[in-house]
Amino acid sequence: MTKNIKNGEYASIGERLGVVEEYLPDKNSTYADKGVIYATRSGRIHIDSHKKKISVKEPDESKRQNMKIGDIVIGIINFIRKYSVGVQVYIINNNVKFYSGYLGNVHVSQISKNYVEKIEEAFQKSDILRAKVSKLKYNEVDLVTDQPNLGVISADCSRCGGPLYLIKRDLLKCEICENVEKRKLANDYGSVKTRLIF
Numbered sequence: 001m002t003k004n005i006k007n008g009e010y011a012s013i014g015e016r017l018g019v020v021e022e023y024l025p026d027k028n029s030t031y032a033d034k035g036v037i038y039a040t041r042s043g044r045i046h047i048d049s050h051k052k053k054i055s056v057k058e059p060d061e062s063k064r065q066n067m068k069i070g071d072i073v074i075g076i077i078n079f080i081r082k083y084s085v086g087v088q089v090y091i092i093n094n095n096v097k098f099y100s101g102y103l104g105n106v107h108v109s110q111i112s113k114n115y116v117e118k119i120e121e122a123f124q125k126s127d128i129l130r131a132k133v134s135k136l137k138y139n140e141v142d143l144v145t146d147q148p149n150l151g152v153i154s155a156d157c158s159r160c161g162g163p164l165y166l167i168k169r170d171l172l173k174c175e176i177c178e179n180v181e182k183r184k185l186a187n188d189y190g191s192v193k194t195r196l197i198f
């Protein structure tokens with residue numbers, strides 16, 4: 001059996017949503033093949049429990065500007081500069097906002113309570129990060145990760161791409177090539193259940 005789909009969860013194009021015995025597929029956002037319903041667009045799953053109708057809604061553009069100081073966001077590091085990293089924000093306060101349009105910056109001084117000399121000792125490109133909004137600009141926000149619950153929540157080996165497991169605080173080891181890497185980790189690194197693959 002496949003996992004149960006929940007109202008409000010994020011669905012990717014082509015994702016299996018259920019079967020026609022359970023739901024009435026929406027023509028604009030799903031299709032049924034051999035009794036199985038699939039998403040034809042990415043977005044949030046909407047189940048009308050009264051009519052048993054299932055559909056996929058596009059991300060709500062009108063809510064896009066709602067980011068506030070203090071919000072907790074999750075994003076992927078997409079570039080590293082000398083004194084900061086750029087984060088593409090995907091999730092704001094547990095709501096999946098696919099392509100939120102927000103770019104977050106974490107300055108080297110805002111990574112940790114401990115001194116971080118080089119960005120690469122805390123973050124690597126493609127790490128998934130949880131951070132807090134500290135300053136708003138137009139479509140760009142400043143983020144901080146200097147608290148125990150903030151930092152990298154998922155990372156791959158920068159040498160071979162293998163999975164990294166925790167060996168001690170802020171230190172990870174690759175399961176495949178045994179490379180040891182430093183990160184500023186969130187205290188729940190490795191046990192985050194949020195869907196992180198977009």
Ligand SMILES: [Zn+2]
Binds near residue numbers: 157158159175179
């Ligand atoms: Zn490796």
